Amino acid sequence: MSINILMPALSPTMTEGKLAKWHVKVGDTVTSGQVVCEIETDKATMEVEAVDEGKIGQIVVPEGTEGVKVNAVIAILLEEGETSVPAGAAAASPPPQAPEAKTEPAPVPAALKPAAATAAQPAAAAAVARGQRIFASPLARRIAAEKGVNLAAIKGSGPNGRIVKADVEGAKPGVVPAPTAPSAPRPMPGTPARPLITAPGDQRVPHTAVRKVIARRMLESKQTVPHFYLTVELEIDALLAGRQAINDVARKLGAKVSVNDMMIKACAKALRDHPECNASWTEDEMIQYGAVDISVAVATDRGLITPIVRNADMKGVAQISVEMKDLAGRAKTGKLKLEEFQGGGFTISNLGMFGVKEFAAIINPPQAMILAVGAGEERVVVRNGEMAVRQMMSCTLAVDHRVVDGAMGAQFLQTLRAYVEQPAAMLV
Amino acid sequence: MADTNFDIVVVGGGPGGYVAAIRAAQLGMKTAVVEREHMGGICLNWGCIPTKALLRTSEVYGLIKHADSFGLSVKDVSYDARKIVERSRKVASQLSNGVKGLMRKNKITVFDGTARLDGTEGGQRKLAVAMNDKSKVALTAKNVILATGARARQLPGLETDGKLVWSYKEAMVPPEFPKSLLVVGSGAIGIEFASFFRTMGAEVTVCEVLDRILPVEDEEVSAFARRAFEKQGMKILTSATASIVGKGANNVTAAITSAGKTQEITVDRVISAVGIVGNVENIGLEGTKVRVEKTHIVIDQWGFTGEPNVYAIGDVAGPPWLAHKAMHEGVIAVEKIAGVKGVHPMATTNIPGCTYCLPQVASIGLTETAAKANGRQVKVGKFPFIGNGKAIALGEPEGFIKTVFDAKTGELLGAHMIGAEVTELIQGYSVAKTLETTEAELMATVFPHPTLSEMMHESVLAAYGRTLHI
Numbered sequence: 001m002s003i004n005i006l007m008p009a010l011s012p013t014m015t016e017g018k019l020a021k022w023h024v025k026v027g028d029t030v031t032s033g034q035v036v037c038e039i040e041t042d043k044a045t046m047e048v049e050a051v052d053e054g055k056i057g058q059i060v061v062p063e064g065t066e067g068v069k070v071n072a073v074i075a076i077l078l079e080e081g082e083t084s085v086p087a088g089a090a091a092a093s094p095p096p097q098a099p100e101a102k103t104e105p106a107p108v109p110a111a112l113k114p115a116a117a118t119a120a121q122p123a124a125a126a127a128v129a130r131g132q133r134i135f136a137s138p139l140a141r142r143i144a145a146e147k148g149v150n151l152a153a154i155k156g157s158g159p160n161g162r163i164v165k166a167d168v169e170g171a172k173p174g175v176v177p178a179p180t181a182p183s184a185p186r187p188m189p190g191t192p193a194r195p196l197i198t199a200p201g202d203q204r205v206p207h208t209a210v211r212k213v214i215a216r217r218m219l220e221s222k223q224t225v226p227h228f229y230l231t232v233e234l235e236i237d238a239l240l241a242g243r244q245a246i247n248d249v250a251r252k253l254g255a256k257v258s259v260n261d262m263m264i265k266a267c268a269k270a271l272r273d274h275p276e277c278n279a280s281w282t283e284d285e286m287i288q289y290g291a292v293d294i295s296v297a298v299a300t301d302r303g304l305i306t307p308i309v310r311n312a313d314m315k316g317v318a319q320i321s322v323e324m325k326d327l328a329g330r331a332k333t334g335k336l337k338l339e340e341f342q343g344g345g346f347t348i349s350n351l352g353m354f355g356v357k358e359f360a361a362i363i364n365p366p367q368a369m370i371l372a373v374g375a376g377e378e379r380v381v382v383r384n385g386e387m388a389v390r391q392m393m394s395c396t397l398a399v400d401h402r403v404v405d406g407a408m409g410a411q412f413l414q415t416l417r418a419y420v421e422q423p424a425a426m427l428v
Numbered sequence: 429m430a431d432t433n434f435d436i437v438v439v440g441g442g443p444g445g446y447v448a449a450i451r452a453a454q455l456g457m458k459t460a461v462v463e464r465e466h467m468g469g470i471c472l473n474w475g476c477i478p479t480k481a482l483l484r485t486s487e488v489y490g491l492i493k494h495a496d497s498f499g500l501s502v503k504d505v506s507y508d509a510r511k512i513v514e515r516s517r518k519v520a521s522q523l524s525n526g527v528k529g530l531m532r533k534n535k536i537t538v539f540d541g542t543a544r545l546d547g548t549e550g551g552q553r554k555l556a557v558a559m560n561d562k563s564k565v566a567l568t569a570k571n572v573i574l575a576t577g578a579r580a581r582q583l584p585g586l587e588t589d590g591k592l593v594w595s596y597k598e599a600m601v602p603p604e605f606p607k608s609l610l611v612v613g614s615g616a617i618g619i620e621f622a623s624f625f626r627t628m629g630a631e632v633t634v635c636e637v638l639d640r641i642l643p644v645e646d647e648e649v650s651a652f653a654r655r656a657f658e659k660q661g662m663k664i665l666t667s668a669t670a671s672i673v674g675k676g677a678n679n680v681t682a683a684i685t686s687a688g689k690t691q692e693i694t695v696d697r698v699i700s701a702v703g704i705v706g707n708v709e710n711i712g713l714e715g716t717k718v719r720v721e722k723t724h725i726v727i728d729q730w731g732f733t734g735e736p737n738v739y740a741i742g743d744v745a746g747p748p749w750l751a752h753k754a755m756h757e758g759v760i761a762v763e764k765i766a767g768v769k770g771v772h773p774m775a776t777t778n779i780p781g782c783t784y785c786l787p788q789v790a791s792i793g794l795t796e797t798a799a800k801a802n803g804r805q806v807k808v809g810k811f812p813f814i815g816n817g818k819a820i821a822l823g824e825p826e827g828f829i830k831t832v833f834d835a836k837t838g839e840l841l842g843a844h845m846i847g848a849e850v851t852e853l854i855q856g857y858s859v860a861k862t863l864e865t866t867e868a869e870l871m872a873t874v875f876p877h878p879t880l881s882e883m884m885h886e887s888v889l890a891a892y893g894r895t896l897h898i
Contacts, residue, residue, distance in 0.1 A: 137863060137864030137865070138863075138864060138865050138866045138868065138869050139837060139838070139839050139864035139865065139866050140864060142837055142838055142866055143837055146836075146837070157772075158772070159770060159772070160770070164864055165839070165864050
């Protein structure tokens with residue numbers, strides 16, 4: 001009986017991934033523990049090991065295929081004695097949809113388990129479009145690797161266009177080719193096509209894995225998500241007063257609630273009221289999330305990361321505050337678990353503590369909205385025809401128009417305003 | 429009347445010239461060669477080839493003298509100078525005829541005479557050829573390649589006379605071998621003759637103006653060669669100059685000055701091997717844009733001289749004065765003229781050099797000193813013949829192979845070898861350099877056992893502290 005090899009879930013929230021590379025071909029005998037393929041997600045590339053042994057009878061999903069659903073059949077393993085794949089074997093067990101990927105960990109398919117994660121492929125190496133061999137001398141390859149020069153971007157001057165030392169020595173680091181094949185990676189943003197290092201003191205700082213993920217995801221978001229922006233000015237005197245009152249109590253419990261903690265709660269409540277905003281776009285359908293999970297942007301030395309306060313609508317602000325402190329602390333030391341920052345339905349990015357009055361943030365896909373929170377400050381406003389001084393805070397909501405239309409976004413903000421300006425409503 | 433209009437006329441039928449002509453013919457060009465003496469030039473008739481024939485004799489003779497160490501009994505060994513020279517001439521003439529055959533095969537017209545540039549006419553180069561049979565021929569050609577070669581340099585006080593003071597040419601056809609010999613100049617030519625006549629039993633003194641023999645080689649090779657020659661009984665004087673102070677009926681007295689002291693030695697013959705000068709005279713360069721510097725024609729990387737449709741290759745176009753360099757320059761110039769796509773200038777650091785003395789010397793690329801002077805950080809590997817099974821079996825335990833790598837990139841910068849058969853080994857590193865291999869590929873290469881070539885592997889391993897057999 002042949003065994004179906006299924007697309008594994010590399011994390012609890014993974015629903016699909018790219019089959020980056022096959023390490024085996026039809027006819028190869030695999031043993032348990034042998035790396036059979038590489039799966040690429042937005043976070044990392046993982047090697048996948050076989051759990052069973054047998055002979056590869058059929059490769060169902062060719063390498064380079066993107067958007068392979070978790071638990072889809074990707075190859076068929078023949079057991080001892082079998083010589084061919086029975087007709088319809090792959091179809092016999094249709095690929096099950098990832099069950100509720102949002103909240104439940106997808107089961108790891110029996111035939112596969114993820115091996116140690118490997119760092120995201122550096123741009124230079126990944127640029128070699130599969131199946132397209134680059135002719136370069138060993139010396140040219142080594143110098144290119146040292147200089148960070150992408151061989152795919154270089155025209156060789158050697159025999160039959162072979163790339164030789166002189167070609168690489170004249171090249172500038174970081175040159176990325178125009179994508180020539182469907183599998184060629186998207187160029188990284190801001191990659192220089194001309195020399196940037198021009199003066200002594202200029203230096204090259206290698207990308208960290210986090211940096212690469214940020215770059216790729218933000219570029220993808222700005223390029224593929226149709227953003228629109230809604231700005232509101234929220235009066236937060238009541239919120240501040242409420243915070244004061246809460247803290248008088250919370251202090252005894254060892255918590256100190258911040259404006260941001262209050263905003264997390266307010267957004268969560270507003271999302272509960274507007275489930276159509278707590279959603280993601282996919283080509284086939286809209287995914288509406290059952291839980292309200294709020295991602296909160298945290299700046300770390302290694303770059304931006306967004307740990308998640310789960311079920312924030314159901315938690316008290318003191319608990320949110322305690323959780324947030326713990327998450328932010330561990331984010332800064334790089335100790336977050338995968339599931340603590342992967343997922344979430346909505347993001348809050350707060351730059352108020354830096355005195356930023358207002359700004360527009362980039363949506364964190366596949367989420368549909370991100371709220372950019374500015375500084376709370378005293379402003380002169382008009383109330384009942386009179387000038388009055390109030391604590392005001394500007395917030396800008398960036399919205400994925402595929403998911404949420406302008407009026408829906410505005411209604412969400414109305415609700416949010418209600419919670420912020422009358423925080424007691426959050427108790428309801 | 430023979431055809432006189434060509435696409436390319438090559439002036440000079442030496443290794444550079446005849447190879448250029450063959451390549452031109454292959455590319456469909458109507459081609460002629462003008463040669464004043466014999467096809468194959470100096471290399472084939474008076475240089476590389478006949479000396480190799482002589483040196484083969486001395487090698488065999490040297491082996492026979494050590495027959496006992498191979499378990500052989502050979503008695504009353506003697507030689508016949510006339511026969512040795514005769515064999516050498518036969519080899520040269522066989523090959524010269526071979527080149528003539530190649531010209532016929534490729535439908536290349538050969539003019540036996542001397543050509544000179546003679547202006548232009550309707551965009552074509554004109555050449556005036558004085559034929560050896562005294563007739564005159566006017567040729568026209570779209571392009572001309574000058575491949576007139578070089579000749580021995582005459583130093584004041586060391587002028588060759590063809591009888592007592594020899595150039596390479598007389599040294600190659602001696603009616604009898606000298607009992608004592610002074611060789612002035614320790615480059616490849618001087619050292620090969622010194623080695624040949626020493627092996628044949630002559631008392632040989634070598635006088636070199638620089639501070640070491642084989643001065644273009646790596647310093648360690650020079651030092652090793654000197655010790656080997658001195659062990660064979662050769663006298664070597666470095667940082668020394670020589671001049672002829674007296675000639676007898678059958679001997680010469682030379683004054684050798686070294687470190688401020690002058691000594692006179694009297695020898696049967698003197699060989700002057702103090703370099704060469706380019707044959708730039710009487711070829712019509714006057715009034716053209718062709719520039720001559722230090723007796724050599726100045727060219728760009730394609731052999732172009734600056735004068736429209738006039739190219740120069742080989743010895744007349746400057747060092748290194750090596751037949752294989754001339755051949756490559758010829759091919760490059762012709763392909764450039766023909767507009768062949770992807771023609772590449774020659775990588776001058778990838779030209780190997782071979783000296784067929786005993787022990788042999790071969791090298792390519794930068795010496796360790798030159799590499800360091802170029803500001804390279806180097807890794808140097810060295811492996812001795814004594815550590816190689818085949819060398820021991822051959823009874824050739826002397827010598828070494830040295831490799832110089834760029835410490836940063838792993839580029840093979842140079843290789844320097846001395847010992848048996850190294851002239852046949854060096855091409856391995858030539859291929860490696862041309863393909864731009866690093867130490868990694870050389871280490872991964874499987875060298876056959878048991879061969880001398882294993883030392884090439886070991887030398888690379890040694891550069892990275894991984895040598896296996898020492």
